[in-house]
Amino acid sequence: MRTLTCCVTLVAAVAMPVRAQYAPVTIHAAKMLDGKGGVINDALITVQGDKITKVTSAQGAGATYELGSVTLLPGLIDAHDHLTWYFNRKNRFHSGDDGDTPAQSMLAAAGNAYTTLMAGVTTAQSPGSAADKDLREFIALGQIPGPRLLTSLEPLSERSGTPEQLRELVKQRKQQGADLIKIFASASIRDGGKQTMTQEQLDAACGEAKAQGLRSMVHAHSAESMTAAVNAGCTQIEHGVFATDEVLALMAQHGTYFDPQCGLVFHNYLDNRAKYEGIGNYNEAGFSSMERALPMAANVVRRASKTRGLKMVFGTDAVAGAHGRNAEELTCRVKDGGQSASDAIISATSLNAQAMGLGDEIGSIAPGLQADIIAVRGDPSANITALGKVVFVMKGGVVYKNSR
Numbered sequence: 001m002r003t004l005t006c007c008v009t010l011v012a013a014v015a016m017p018v019r020a021q022y023a024p025v026t027i028h029a030a031k032m033l034d035g036k037g038g039v040i041n042d043a044l045i046t047v048q049g050d051k052i053t054k055v056t057s058a059q060g061a062g063a064t065y066e067l068g069s070v071t072l073l074p075g076l077i078d079a080h081d082h083l084t085w086y087f088n089r090k091n092r093f094h095s096g097d098d099g100d101t102p103a104q105s106m107l108a109a110a111g112n113a114y115t116t117l118m119a120g121v122t123t124a125q126s127p128g129s130a131a132d133k134d135l136r137e138f139i140a141l142g143q144i145p146g147p148r149l150l151t152s153l154e155p156l157s158e159r160s161g162t163p164e165q166l167r168e169l170v171k172q173r174k175q176q177g178a179d180l181i182k183i184f185a186s187a188s189i190r191d192g193g194k195q196t197m198t199q200e201q202l203d204a205a206c207g208e209a210k211a212q213g214l215r216s217m218v219h220a221h222s223a224e225s226m227t228a229a230v231n232a233g234c235t236q237i238e239h240g241v242f243a244t245d246e247v248l249a250l251m252a253q254h255g256t257y258f259d260p261q262c263g264l265v266f267h268n269y270l271d272n273r274a275k276y277e278g279i280g281n282y283n284e285a286g287f288s289s290m291e292r293a294l295p296m297a298a299n300v301v302r303r304a305s306k307t308r309g310l311k312m313v314f315g316t317d318a319v320a321g322a323h324g325r326n327a328e329e330l331t332c333r334v335k336d337g338g339q340s341a342s343d344a345i346i347s348a349t350s351l352n353a354q355a356m357g358l359g360d361e362i363g364s365i366a367p368g369l370q371a372d373i374i375a376v377r378g379d380p381s382a383n384i385t386a387l388g389k390v391v392f393v394m395k396g397g398v399v400y401k402n403s404r
Contacts, residue, residue: 026064031043044059076120078147083127190289191224259315305340331387
């Protein structure tokens, strides 16, 4: 055993520097958006190992990856993506009691992760499933291709207990390996979106998350639940279909991140109605609520875009049927919600990285950051739909797609 340990240690010592000594590779394209509003024409990016080492404007003759007329930009970051949600072999939403085995469910999640990566999403935050932990680990190990994954594990709600019990659950989630805490402060939009958690419960959950060094992400549709979450010091609020101008201004004042959904999640449910209908609150009333929410959601994005100082990040809330369609949400934000294309791109790159506490690692193209680089046909700063035409995907210096 002693000899084996020595051998393993020797192999590790020899193997670890190899990646750092990889020959540099270069990527050249007609244009680059750096994720923070900067633009470089005739861009040449140098990558060594998993990091960007140099960004310049040059002709790029002899570049490792000559991509021509495409536009380079940082890998997209989706702040809210349910990668473990899928349609089962009966073409119905997997609700947990349909007979699928854990292995079958994880295979489906791995497929969703691959599809999402191929769509240019190199980092995703999946709030609300214990299965995310294994998915996160196997992606990190390089066993399966997928976005870099962050997860809250199981979420908390008003049914999770007293304020003291919520504090203990937050500590437990941290011990279990959660990257953040997911909290339900309101009912689903299908059930009206009213506030469900008390101020005391929110104070305890978000306060303990902060004490433990964790971010808190709060599901809240009503203005009342959003206000309670802001006053509790929660990090980020999701959805907010019934947001008022007052609560939008309050979020800006407190520096609370806001992640509204413009339309993808609602359109996806309505387009796949037969696959969801009859499961839980996916009923006639629920689908009618989502139809009514569509214009309201776009209006919230429009008003949020005009709220001075509000940090509006990007998350799709992608569920079964929506994986790989992430860019459609950005198109909705620009075309229906009135957000500028530049701001939409920043929200899905550097601003999301900042919100996740990863701004010095991902979210922009700059020396020293992770080599998460994608290329799209066209210029998304001029036509946001170009984000749906991903032809090149590099994550952490590894090329997963090159169909240029």
